Amino acid sequence: MYQERVSRLSGAVVWRRTLEDPEVRPVLPDGCMDLLWSEGRLLVAGPDTRAYVPGGPARRWAGLRFGPGTAPGFLGVPARELRDRRVELADLWPAAEVRRLRDRVEAAPEPATALEDIALERVAEAGPPDPLLGRLVAALDAGRPVAATADGLGLGARQLHRRCLSAFGYGPKTLARVLRLQRALALARTGVPFAETAARAGYADQPHLARDVRELGGATLGELLGRR
Missing domain, CATH: 1.10.10.60 (Homeodomain-like)
Structure with a gap:
């Protein structure tokens, strides 16, 4: 089951997905990048140039899909370094900070909303996109x-x-x-x-x-x- 809503962060979408269907659906290129939570992990999905087929045992996912071009300012990493990649957030940010954020998301009633709150706070500090x-x-x-x-x-x-x-x-x-x-x-x-x-x-x-x-x-x- 997949659900999404418009985010309070301009241009973004908040979503959650439970992999109940045995058919694995590809994620298609859309010019966007996502901040992801899945069962104790925080990850980043870089911009895709081809269809990405999810894999692995994780069944519950939540994410914040940034509008095209806006995620690098949040992450502090050029998008070209993440093209066609899924990486641990701890590979981009200090491990201690990521652990604190992960615990915050894990404790929240709705992980997707917690990701949205984190993004709103950080974007407010970084300033608006170009x-x-x-x-x-x-x-x-x-x-x-x-x-x-x-x-x-x-x-x-x-x-x-x-x-x-x-x-x-x-x-x-x-x-x-x-x-x-x-x-x-x-x-x-x-x-x-x-x-x-x-x-x-x-x-x-x-x-x-x-x-x-x-x-x-x-x-x-x-x-x-x-x-x-």
Whole structure:
């Protein structure tokens, strides 16, 4: 069972999941990073460039999914160092601090809310995220070309690439592909035919959509929708 709600932290989502279904559903690239709790462990899920299939014996999970580009400021670690990785929070922060936070989450009635509280406190100390990142995501999510996006932000191509690596874990072209995939999934889940989904999401045609979904999602679009 999976449940989520909008977080009090701007742009974030709080979620919890109990692995009761024998079918393991892949986690698809979405431009985000997560702070995770699972049965006595605190972890960080870095930005994905391909579908991630959860494994291991843990059955209970809770998480805070940060908005695209906002987690590195919370963690104090560039996103590129965590790309396609799941790491222990103690590998990034002092062990004593992580033990204290873990005990706090374990003692809370709802671990997901405790993670949210921790993030709110730390973000308040670190200050707001770079507003340029929000403009960047909005432009790419609207289907604007990378070069035009860089020009609109007053950045050179290399500057934009460096900013993206630090904030998102990969370059702007990969970020644009990931955001386009999420647009396509959102459309297809509402019943929009695949050919129309491809056109509205910004693909050249339906075969282009099929190739991108397979490369990023590890399955066909129909299979992904069936696993929702």
